[in-house]
């Protein structure tokens with residue numbers, strides 16, 4: 001809070017300045033500025049920022065009432081306390097002054113002690129109000145450091161769709177390459193955090209990539225760990241799995257820093273882009289709010305669309321009668337897991353990384369009820385190994401022959417590692433550097449075979465969980481507070497007179513033929529993760545791109561077709577000028593297109609090539625982005 005009282009005296013009589021100065025000066029801590037021409041009072045007040053204005057009524061050119069009216073109509077001065085200090089002593093004048101917004105009224109001359117007391121009181125109220133505004137602004141900056149708001153620019157050079165890692169790093173890279181380019185970043189989630197993985201998590205949701213590999217820029221992979229060292233010296237090691245929320249903070253700071261260094265001020269807009277089409281200017285974006293935005297170029301950084309909730313199609317007519325709040329479509333939405341009775345049963349559909357996060361998150365919030373996890377394979381991801389040195393060098397040519405050959409090589413490598421007392425993790429880590437090359441070498445049929453037969457094994461080996469967290473889940477299973485079932489939801493129906501759902505689960509696996517389990521659940525949570533085939537999506541933007549032929553799914557529906565620079569390919573296979581794809585929707589082409597180490601490279605390549613293509617290097621901008 002400002003520590004001094006700042007008084008602006010507006011009075012045309014020069015001796016008033018001396019008198020008031022003597023009266024206030026003796027009290028100490030009051031700074032006085034005197035203006036004798038009322039016409040200059042507004043400008044002086046804006047520049048001096050008084051905590052109180054003292055002013056006469058009868059002045060030549062502009063009287064005190066007119067001046068008061070002008071303050072109250074001015075956004076900067078409307079709330080500044082104004083004390084009328086005048087020799088006019090009648091009830092009408094006082095009533096008029098208060099009607100126009102005067103804070104107080106004194107007749108010349110009060111005792112000094114009274115004048116000081118009134119000035120100090122009104123000044124204190126003003127200073128407290130200013131401090132409240134400042135605190136609120138600081139809290140808003142901490143909550144929303146990028147300044148997401150609802151109002152888009154009518155046009156910009158590049159529109160970035162998606163405010164996750166890929167979208168934000170594309171913005172940072174474009175800003176660095178073309179500081180003058182005007183950017184709009186569009187994010188449909190209400191939470192202005194950095195995407196699904198790093199925005200909606202607590203301190204115990206951990207990264208699944210070691211800290212030293214999570215730097216936001218490819219040329220500095222250790223930057224995140226260095227940031228951790230500065231913020232929490234000695235607490236998180238280079239090979240540790242740091243909390244995801246900390247990565248979110250680092251990412252926001254990095255992006256704010258990179259934009260600031262480039263002098264770029266993108267407009268961050270909280271709105272969904274629901275339709276996109278070509279336009280003479282470049283592209284026209286339609287937002288969910290009904291607004292439209294023109295952009296010369298577009299970066300599509302939308303992540304993967306969520307799969308349809310697993311209960312669609314199994315509930316029949318009964319599904320429509322289940323209260324919506326009992327079905328959690330997206331566990332990452334703000335507040336999605338709030339309001340669950342602490343002893344209630346929760347059915348979680350899925351058993352991958354999202355399910356693990358949800359289960360542990362519920363327990364941390366004090367949820368005591370039974371947790372029932374149901375997934376097709378009925379398996380948790382496997383644990384990360386302790387550091388096991390450099391991965392073995394696997395023969396890329398053999399891996400590239402086909403998925404069966406690759407599987408055999410991995411099995412052989414696991415056996416060799418075991419013979420030397422090493423665990424299997426090294427074999428998977430040995431495949432990863434070759435993953436994209438190998439994927440691209442396989443035919444569509446070979447990729448399809450992999451997806452059908454080997455993908456579940458790859459997923460649980462590739463996307464691992466810190467052992468400490470798996471130990472918690474195992475302890476729960478042993479205690480009977482958590483069930484993990486291989487199966488699928490068979491039916492769901494509301495429970496009459498209770499906020500609960502009767503869930504029936506078809507159980508799979510050995511000896512389970514025809515077995516059905518019934519659970520009464522207070523919530524059912526969708527943790528099945530992203531869609532397996534994007535062409536089935538109900539996402540409005542992707543749907544509109546497919547319909548117009550601006551985008552086309554890859555042969556296996558894993559993502560959208562794009563070229564090596566991330567240029568989206570249209571239905572005829574031609575690269576779309578002015579458009580880039582960054583993120584997991586490139587997995588059909590690259591396979592590994594999920595984690596920060598891949599996405600940071602994609603963002604840099606896409607940004608560089610788009611800036612060159614649109615000729616934005618040092619060019620005048622299409623619109624200003626202030």
Ligand SMILES: Cc1cc2nc3c(=O)[nH]c(=O)nc-3n(C[C@H](O)[C@H](O)[C@H](O)COP(=O)(O)OP(=O)(O)OC[C@H]3O[C@@H](n4cnc5c(N)ncnc54)[C@H](O)[C@@H]3O)c2cc1C
Pocket residue numbers: 161162163164165166167186187188189194195196197198206207208209271272273274301302303304353354357541582583584594595596597599
């Ligand atoms: C639970 C979880 C944990 C993970 N942990 C790690 C990890 O430890 N290390 C790692 O490297 N990777 C991890 N990942 C992978 C992670 O997805 C990537 O690292 C990265 O965050 C993906 O960023 P993205 O911007 O491509 O996608 P997202 O984070 O999905 O962001 C895409 C954004 O686009 C928005 N969007 C979509 N469509 C529209 C539209 N039409 N209009 C406006 N906005 C739209 C979405 O709301 C979303 O916020 C994890 C993922 C998850 C889900």
